[in-house]
Amino acid sequence: MGTINQGILGGFSGKVGPIVGFRWKSNYYIRARAAKVSNPRTPKQQEQRGKFATAFSFLKAIKPFIRIGYKEFTEKKSAFNAAMSYMLKKAITGDGKDIRIDFNRVLVSTGSLMPVFEVQTTVTKRKIAFDWKDNSGMGNAEQDDTAMLLAYNKDKETAIYDTEAALRRDGHAGLVLPDNWEGDELTAYLSFCSADGNSVATASACRYP
Template sequence: MGTIKQGILGGFSGRVGTVVGGTWKSVHYMRALAINIKDARTDKQLCQRGRFSEVVNFLKIITPFIRIGYRNYEQGKSAYNAATSYLLKYAVTGCGEETALDFEKVRVSRGSLTPALDAAVAVENGKASFSWTDNSDTGDALATDQAMVLVYNKDRQEVVYNVAAGTRGDATAELTLPTGWDSEALAVYLGFCSEDGERVANSVCLKNDAVSTEPGGTDEGEDEGGGSMG
């Protein structure tokens, strides 16, 4: 119990509720009691930390892309934080050593602009060749919308991208890949943003390869072809 020595406005010693009072060199002080956390490393906490780390490791290498891709979903926070929240909620699976990104559900851009139609990608000869149907007469889509293309190498945890690879009206775009990427596990995305950068479309995952189990090898069930928007 605390003891008040000099009236209600004076200093005190001891504990009063969640505050501790004392005197040091004739100076009265108060401090809050330290919060006693019985278990700061519960399974739930460790799981959340692992999932957060998985998302951050992915986003930190595509931050410039995300600044455009999530600019319409900041909602009082940075585009990076908006992307982090989205991926944590919708695109992470498992806990501990089983934690992984579900690249099919990852969105590297997010917004209300009309998305790509009948999109596909082919990876060969050191290039990712994108194609789609020009749907610039649909919704708010315009022929001048910029194609945002991104290729993530799962084996190397590296990325290449272009936020203005072509226009919606072009119906095609190409992205040059680093040497050796043709035969490695890739996740490939296509999105659009308006010419003025104010409106952004949801990205679509066009390719999602399984990670190789051996150097130079591939898992069964690897997705070799392009995908289309669902």
């Protein structure tokens, strides 16, 4: 039951029907009561929460990379939310308790800058090397576009990355791998950001030889 203060025209605290009144910093406010969910643990709801948690966990591990990788989509939402929306629609698969990431569909960056089309990775105990064919001059690709590298460890669900690893014209860059990554399953991505920072390329998923 709500309590009316200062007469019928004053503020009130408590619940009155679908309205909740409360006081904060000497002022009174009202808001609608939150609707009750009759069954918040239906299989469909649990499945959706599982998909959200899977996408969130992946993106959280690469959040600084995502801020750059989705910067062209921040007019109406944050880069992280744009990436989350894409993941849930395109890259999270399965149902029930069998929810997983389809890494072939993952985009750690996407945008209007020209990507490279020939890239290969080589993994050793201490390093993952990226080699690509410089396609400067194709479309809006420029020699001084910055190469962005990312390697994700599927077993440990963590990542390493470098958003300023090299230039497009270099055709080569690498990441030093943690000692405890030896033998783990990795997935790697190469992207580019324009020198002025305004355009980003859709990441190329790198294949191992």
